[in-house]
Amino acid sequence: MKRYLIIILVIATGILTARQYTLEDMIEAGLNSSYSMRQKNIMLKNAGLGVQNAAWNLLPSADVSFRRANTDERYSSNGSVVVSKSLTLNEPTYFNFRQASLDKSIAKLDWQQSKKELVYGIYTAWLDLAQLQKEISIREANLAILRIIKRQTELKMQLGQRTAFDVNQSEINVINAELAIAELNNQMIKLRADLFNKVKLTDDGGDLLYAETRTDLEPVFEDAEEEPFLLRQLRYDVKKSGLSKLQQKIGLLPTVVASATYGQYSQNNDVLQFDNYEDSYTLSLGVSWSLWTPFTKGSSYAQVRNSLTLKQWQYEEQQAALRLQKDNLRREWAFLSGTLALNTKKAAQATDNLSIAQERYNLGSLSLIELEQARVAALEAELAVNKLSFQLQKKAEEWNLLNSLLILDRY
Numbered sequence: 481m482k483r484y485l486i487i488i489l490v491i492a493t494g495i496l497t498a499r500q501y502t503l504e505d506m507i508e509a510g511l512n513s514s515y516s517m518r519q520k521n522i523m524l525k526n527a528g529l530g531v532q533n534a535a536w537n538l539l540p541s542a543d544v545s546f547r548r549a550n551t552d553e554r555y556s557s558n559g560s561v562v563v564s565k566s567l568t569l570n571e572p573t574y575f576n577f578r579q580a581s582l583d584k585s586i587a588k589l590d591w592q593q594s595k596k597e598l599v600y601g602i603y604t605a606w607l608d609l610a611q612l613q614k615e616i617s618i619r620e621a622n623l624a625i626l627r628i629i630k631r632q633t634e635l636k637m638q639l640g641q642r643t644a645f646d647v648n649q650s651e652i653n654v655i656n657a658e659l660a661i662a663e664l665n666n667q668m669i670k671l672r673a674d675l676f677n678k679v680k681l682t683d684d685g686g687d688l689l690y691a692e693t694r695t696d697l698e699p700v701f702e703d704a705e706e707e708p709f710l711l712r713q714l715r716y717d718v719k720k721s722g723l724s725k726l727q728q729k730i731g732l733l734p735t736v737v738a739s740a741t742y743g744q745y746s747q748n749n750d751v752l753q754f755d756n757y758e759d760s761y762t763l764s765l766g767v768s769w770s771l772w773t774p775f776t777k778g779s780s781y782a783q784v785r786n787s788l789t790l791k792q793w794q795y796e797e798q799q800a801a802l803r804l805q806k807d808n809l810r811r812e813w814a815f816l817s818g819t820l821a822l823n824t825k826k827a828a829q830a831t832d833n834l835s836i837a838q839e840r841y842n843l844g845s846l847s848l849i850e851l852e853q854a855r856v857a858a859l860e861a862e863l864a865v866n867k868l869s870f871q872l873q874k875k876a877e878e879w880n881l882l883n884s885l886l887i888l889d890r891y
Contacts (some may be wrong), residue, residue, distance in 0.1 A: 567738045
């Protein structure tokens with residue numbers, strides 16, 4: 481008796497402590513544990529550090545030195561503070577700063593795009609499970625109808641109104657329905673395992689809390705005010721190539737170097753007597769040009785120019801591809817919406833026909849084959865409505881993903 485009591489307590493505790501999961505739980509878990517998102521976070525931090533380094537390099541150099549020496553028992557000391565800066569037409573520190581700033585912008589957009597893709601992936605995986613669960617419920621209701629038909633057929637056979645063939649066929653229909661549900665349950669296990677693996681959670685068998693299927697979606701298929709993240713990344717890539725081209729082009733010109741140096745130097749070994757320091761400054765401007773510049777740098781400039789052209793083509797190609805995706809999505813939405821409306825109407829009529837067919841079958845004025853046709857028509861129509869409803873939910877968020885808009889009004 482005690483053993484059974486312990487088993488009951490263990491089962492009850494498991495039921496009470498089993499966690500329930502919502503879509504938001506899954507998304508937050510995925511965002512927190514995703515390797516790709518952690519990788520993008522580090523890349524974004526590194527890009528920010530690159531901007532900081534480039535900014536520091538824009539500053540003039542500042543050097544402080546102190547020295548004390550002993551030569552043949554004679555001590556000497558000196559100190560200096562020197563600030564200097566040199567500038568050229570194609571100043572590397574300036575172009576490096578601009579490039580680093582663009583790299584940071586690209587990294588941020590890449591992080592944002594990856595986040596949206598991850599959320600959309602989790603959302604679609606969740607909808608696949610919800611659709612499958614709904615389909616199982618529909619088929620279980622259909623199985624209940626088949627079992628009723630089987631009992632009715634067995635009774636009618638006893639009354640001599642149905643044959644053994646009808647009984648066997650009704651039993652085969654029940655078995656086929658049970659096999660279909662078993663296959664769906666097997667798919668459910670696989671899809672559930674895939675979802676938990678995607679979000680890096682341990683599945684403790686808790687329930688997934690699905691929301692009601694939405695059939696009233698009316699997305700506004702308008703372009704976002706700003707370009708999608710993918711296009712903006714490519715546009716920044718074009719800017720980077722443009723900067724490289726400008727830097728290389730300036731490099732073909734004569735080299736102009738302007739420099740300034742200001743320093744203060746200690747006198748008479750009074751290193752710590754800063755009032756005794758004497759200052760000096762130097763300003764210089766120089767122009768030079770190598771006769772081999774067109775040959776040594778000309779090919780590099782041509783390479784950068786060609787790279788810019790390729791980046792521009794890539795940007796234009798992505799623009800065209802995005803327009804096509806949007807047009808296709810609009811057409812798909814119109815097709816799916818119209819098909820859903822027709823199947824909804826068909827499902828209602830098929831359900832009514834099935835009720836009538838069951839009554840007529842009970843009265844003996846309808847064959848089992850005709851009843852089966854009515855049942856299959858009602859089942860297929862209901863399954864079609866279920867499938868189309870979930871497809872439309874995916875398409876609504878796919879538009880947001882394409883345009884870099886908020887997914888699920890939040891992410």
